[in-house]
Amino acid sequence: MSKACKNCRLIVETETTCPLCQGTEFTERFNSTAQIFDPAKSEIAARLGVKAPGRYAIKIKEK
Numbered sequence: 001m002s003k004a005c006k007n008c009r010l011i012v013e014t015e016t017t018c019p020l021c022q023g024t025e026f027t028e029r030f031n032s033t034a035q036i037f038d039p040a041k042s043e044i045a046a047r048l049g050v051k052a053p054g055r056y057a058i059k060i061k062e063k
Helices: 043-048
Strands: 001-003 030-036 053-062
Touching: 001 053, 030 043
Parallel strands: none
Antiparallel strands: 030 053
């Protein structure tokens, strides 16, 4: 089951620490994903504040 880091939104599978921001809080409650290949050229990456390639949650649900 995929989960998203609550800090940077990176989606991971089994990690207990986010490999990008070292966060430890995750959620399985998120809407939609975006695969970012080249953050420097991506408008979506700019809107999400993403600086590294990867798969990200677009919106994390609060409850």
